[in-house]
Amino acid sequence: MPPTLDEFKQLLATKQVREIAEEIVIGGDAIHVSNEQLQFIQDEICAKFGLVKNDLTLHVVGSAKLGYSIVEKTGQESGFKPRYRSYRHGQSDVDIAVVSGKLFQILWHELAVYSHGSRPFPWESKRLGDYMLIGWLRPDHFPKIPSPSKLASWSEVFRSLSTNHRLDYKKYSGGLYFSRQHLLRYHERAILECQHLENKL
Template sequence: MAVREVTDEIKARIIAFKECVLSHGVERALSDHILKHDCSIVGRDFERRLRGAVAEHFGADVELVYIVGSAKLGFSPKPGQYFKPFSDQSDVDIAIVCPDLFSRIWHEVSEMERAHEYFDFEKFKHYLFMGWIRPDKMPSKSYETCREWWDFFRRLSGSEEFMRLKISAGLYYDRKFLRRYQLVSLVSLRENIEGRPG
């Protein structure tokens, strides 16, 4: 896809997203623009291959692996970067919903904390309380599961198959927690669209 085509598509996506948020609300925007598969700015084939690779590696249901963020929307939904267009310098963010993997990591990290192995357990707990695990808050140097996680995403990020884009992921206990986290961001974005401080 040519740069001009991408730019035009992103402009159209921003207009459609704003109209959806203002006319139908953030719940509908989440369902139609973020949690719907095969509509990423990176393309349907890229999305399917990436979701398949992640699901296979972690033993997750492929239907519960989502591309989110600017790689999905075509623009950033993050505060301070609202509507910044996706580019070849952007990250591809993935949300993995997998209760079994979540529970395994939770148990392993809990054992490390009980053994007084040092890492920032408070930051880890902050996200755990919201139903997701941020791998950058795990004890990466001494924790094999975390090292394997980063090694896998480094391999994906260095792959020609995925255009050498940086790929990273968060792990959610269930879809309800994923929706809740995404909705918090979308409420702030809606306030920005409406011109209210958010």
């Protein structure tokens, strides 16, 4: 099981950032999602996009993985959410990091087609483009394209997961990363922020 919050803070002083990202934040079991449930999610995503299991890997991240979040969030949509907040049943999202260069390129292609058809050109992707630069497609910033489309399919599959009894009717959210390295780099930033915070105390 993942370390407790106190244990995690101790590890910040004794382990390398990449080690913590690999072994704790990305690797290992999740507290609030079983391996069987994660396999079911993978099967559903593969079926939706016509992929095979080797085309993608999944990781539970955030508070559903550790029991607490290591990222502080601020924003107009969600408001302020402090670092180290606990997972709360019925309120916290279950965040799934999907790592798939193949699926990334499928959705990237559809975004490119959308941009070429937009006026003015190029389409102003705003935060979607900002995150895409670091190898992360944020589906919550996708343009509103009606079904049938691959972009709409992403929302459809995660809405379906959130109403599935096999997944305990939790709210599932997904982010798509081009590679494991892109996923690790993002979480290494969060770990470094935690280290800096603890060093100030």
